[in-house]
Amino acid sequence: MGLTVDSHVHLWNADHTPQPWMTDEHAPINRPFGPSDIAPLLARHGIDLVILVQGACLDSDTDYLFDVAERSDWVGAVTAWVCLDDPQRASTRLAALSSHSKFRAVRHLTHNEPDHWILQSRVLESLALLEEAGLILELPVVWPRHFDDVVTLAALFPRLRIVIDHLGKPPIGTADMARWAEALGAAAAFPNTFAKVSGLNTATTKTDWTISDLRPAVETALACFGPARLMCGSDWPYSLMNGDFDRVWGLTSQALLDADPGARDELLGGTASRLYRFKNSPPEAS
Numbered sequence: 001m002g003l004t005v006d007s008h009v010h011l012w013n014a015d016h017t018p019q020p021w022m023t024d025e026h027a028p029i030n031r032p033f034g035p036s037d038i039a040p041l042l043a044r045h046g047i048d049l050v051i052l053v054q055g056a057c058l059d060s061d062t063d064y065l066f067d068v069a070e071r072s073d074w075v076g077a078v079t080a081w082v083c084l085d086d087p088q089r090a091s092t093r094l095a096a097l098s099s100h101s102k103f104r105a106v107r108h109l110t111h112n113e114p115d116h117w118i119l120q121s122r123v124l125e126s127l128a129l130l131e132e133a134g135l136i137l138e139l140p141v142v143w144p145r146h147f148d149d150v151v152t153l154a155a156l157f158p159r160l161r162i163v164i165d166h167l168g169k170p171p172i173g174t175a176d177m178a179r180w181a182e183a184l185g186a187a188a189a190f191p192n193t194f195a196k197v198s199g200l201n202t203a204t205t206k207t208d209w210t211i212s213d214l215r216p217a218v219e220t221a222l223a224c225f226g227p228a229r230l231m232c233g234s235d236w237p238y239s240l241m242n243g244d245f246d247r248v249w250g251l252t253s254q255a256l257l258d259a260d261p262g263a264r265d266e267l268l269g270g271t272a273s274r275l276y277r278f279k280n281s282p283p284e285a286s
Contacts, residue, residue, distance in 0.1 A: 164187060
């Protein structure tokens, strides 16, 4: 059995850096979440490594994650924030972050920006820097606003590996699932696109959601990407908005294994390990 990887974990502490997107509705998660909170959960579920993902568009947020990463052997990689709409600043910051051995990807909270923000010429100039450096671009895609952007970027930057977070927030339990599936398929048609099966519990308004609610999105994702381009993630602690870690990780990972029982190692760790180049991982297939 290979590594088990939670591909999408956040940590934050307002004493170190704020999370400006938080509002009153986020009261359940508006507190510090640090290594001592997540480590027991990882141990309980046999999770070997996590990918730490930026939560705020602030350099201080990224600095905090790297500080944790350097002290925690269960952190396999970090997805950082970089100021993409200022190419000169982005270049300087990328050079500085390159000294961190676990730096693998960049993400901006594009869902908090106007539509097509990421297609600005200045942002595209920065994305060319990511492609040249061999870094990953993670996108917090929200259906239907952002899927056209993924297709455009995948075509413009064929060597830039693009990861769609949370399967693009499928409209679970609604009649729009067919249109979402079509959009996901169009993005998956590009071989440089990947996706995280994560955040599905907060893509539904049901508080009593079950594995049956997750299965249509999971099965569609497997049909579009196959196990070699999919990763499992908890989206903790944001996931606490509609569930707890045990329920979210347990049912999300089980839905994946039910859909493709023979692909356990790929779905629960292999894809993440290769794509984010964890230490001692086999090289990503070309």
